Amino acid sequence: xxxxxxxxxxxxxxxxxxxxxxxxxEDGRDVPREIFQHTDIKMxxxxxxxx
Numbered sequence: 001x002x003x004x005x006x007x008x009x010x011x012x013x014x015x016x017x018x019x020x021x022x023x024x025x026e027d028g029r030d031v032p033r034e035i036f037q038h039t040d041i042k043m044x045x046x047x048x049x050x051x
Contacts, residue, residue: 009047016050 003011010032018028032050036043 006044006047009051010043013047013050 013032014025014028017023017031018025021028021031023031032043032046035041035046039046041049
């Protein structure tokens with residue numbers, strides 16, 4: 001079963017953040033999560049905005 005579009009967008013977001021900021025994958029996950037927690041925007045929408 002393939003992941004849904006929201007999961008793919010989140011994974012792409014992590015890849016973009018890791019590449020541009022030179023972070024480890026574990027740290028790359030924290031960036032969209034921090035935005036999500038501080039802005040009250042759904043994680044899926046945060047990922048779509050970054051991608």
